[in-house]
Amino acid sequence: MSGTSEGPTPAADLIRTAVTESNFEAAGGTDAGGVPGLGGAGGDPYRPAFAAAPLAMAVIGREGQVVTANDALAALFGGTPEALVGRVAADFLDLASDARTWHAYREVLRGRQARLRCTRRLKHPDGHAIWAQISVAPLADRAPGVLLSITDISARRELQAQLRHLQMHDPVTRLPNRTLFFERLSAALDTESYTRGGTGRIGLCYLDLDGFKAVNDTLGHRVGDRLLAAVAERLTRCADEAGYARAGTPLVARLGGDEFALLVEDSTGTEQLADLAESVLTALQEPFDLSGQRLSLSASIGVIERQAAGTTATGLMQAADTTLYWAKADGKARWTLFDPERNAHRMTRQALASTLRPAIDRGEFTLEYQPLVGMADGRLSGVEALVRWNHPQFGTLTPNRFIGLAEEEGAIVPLGRWVLATACRQARRWQLEHPDEPPIFVSVNVAVRQVWDSDLVADVAEILAETGLAPHLLQLELTESAVMGSSGRPLRTLQALSDMGVRIAIDDFGTGYSNLAYLSRLPVSVLKLDGSFVRGFQYEDAAAHASPADEVIVEAMIQLAHRLGLTVTAECVETSAQAGRLRRIGCDTGQGWLYSRPVAADRISELLACPEGQAAGKP
Secondary structure, eight states: OOOBSOOOOHHHHHHHHHHHHTTOOTTOOBOTTOOBTOOSSSOOTTHHHHHHOSSEEEEEOTTSBEEEEOHHHHHHTTSOHHHHTTSBHHHHHTTTSSHHHHHHHHHHHTTSSSOEEEEEEEEOTTSOEEEEEEEEEEOGGGOSSEEEEEEEOHHHHHHHHHHHHHHHBOTTTOSBOHHHHHHHHHHHHSHHHHHSSSOOEEEEEEEEEETHHHHHHHHOHHHHHHHHHHHHHHHHHHHHHHHTTSSOOOEEEEEETTEEEEEEETOOOHHHHHHHHHHHHHHHHSOEEETTEEEOOEEEEEEEEEESTTOOHHHHHHHHHHHHHHHHHTTSSSEEEOOHHHHHHHHHHHHHHHHHHHHHHHTOEEEEEEEEEETTTOOEEEEEEEEEEEETTTEEEOGGGTHHHHHHHTTHHHHHHHHHHHHHHHHHHHHHHOTTSOOOEEEEEOOHHHHHHSOHHHHHHHHHHHHTOOGGGEEEEEEHHHHTTOOSHHHHHHHHHHHHTOEEEEEEETSSOOOHHHHTTSOOOEEEEOHHHHHTOOBOSTTOOBOHHHHHHHHHHHHHHHHTTOEEEEOOOOSHHHHHHHHHTTOOEEOSTTTOOOBOHHHHHHHHTOHHHHHHTOO
């Protein structure tokens, strides 16, 4: 321990003053009775106190040798006071073992520093160790030399060690607890630790017992504690086996509840951590026999291994916790290795979810429009509004990146209302800008949650009134799974919208399990065939014949829709050959890259201003 400016004990202060007053000659000298260091005639009344004091003391000369020592100091080192005289105190007190203490001690000897206090682990001649608190201070009145006093604090250190052990270990499993684990982890990630040698890598197996709560709930906490202790024994055995013939054994710790960790310092790679995780799973699969009661158990383990440089304890534990969650989500009773790409996707998802609602207020969303073209004449009849998120960090995001999140977070209601209002306002603007052209309708996707969590009928009525758009120029698209089987509030909502004059379309038709009899009773006016049917129109051979099965299925669906009084839109039309076949079997409207990708509102305005371009089918 480094030297400090703290002084010696009050008892040592008293004797230090007394020693000075009795004229000890710190440089050596003898008194009338031949006792080294004691001056004056007729004896010294303080000499008996110095010799009999329970505190181990000695007077040290300016050169560092012992001038005189008392019996307590001699007993501490297993000898006599006379045997210590002349010895260099720094040697048997280990004062030169660290530079700071050695410098402070020499400064006290030279009179340039007031005091020194340090702690040393000294070795007794019989072999046992002594923890000693050493104090060095000048004699009073600037007398030459210093007074050394030593207090045996071994009992106190042992008590401190016991208390620390209790503080740093779990009482149930006797494993290191969370506090000691993070102390070791922080030390392993300290720059000086991994730059001194080794692999410079660190690994962690973070595990959670599957279904442990049920054990506590059904069998009680006493059985649960015994099971935790048995798990700890098996984990320790796995760690010992993993550490065999290696530089170090993994640290096993209980972090709380049924969570454990195995920390591997100087790991050699993911293979080492994978082997350790596999051995843990194997060990825990064996049934536990608790006083005749057999219990089976499994665990989920998150495994992470990386360079120690640049890693923080918080970052490592967050990654381990995420990986443990993946292991649970993937089916439990397994280990999962940390995947940076999967984690980046998760972090992106969280970032998007947390900023969805504010993004609506900040105006980060825009709409693009994809033309819906009449198959018979190739003219523009409507557009589908498609929302885009101009995210400040991730760029332009398409709906598949955030619509699902919006539904989960409940942001789909305000977002859907914004899309509906913006699309209707734009459709009315096109109508006013091109009064001589037939007005086009706008199709807007509606999520199921908008039907349940908002008054969609009131929202639509209010928006149509505000924008002045005629109801028949608005089409609302719902997926087949959302519409089929609708009853109660959803069915009443669809019926009210249809009665208002709004067109209802079933999107992605043909991908679900449609009840065709029920379809005839729904207030639906449009079926949008899923793109998989259109993509199925592929050539089978060089003769360029389409797949007969696909064409028969699509033709049957179109005929059925027409018999029910519905129109049909084909999605994902990409080639003129596909468009030709769809036209021949009676499809009403086409949508796809053959006609146009989704474009900004201005591009649709240009198309409306050029009817010849519409007929060409190339917006």
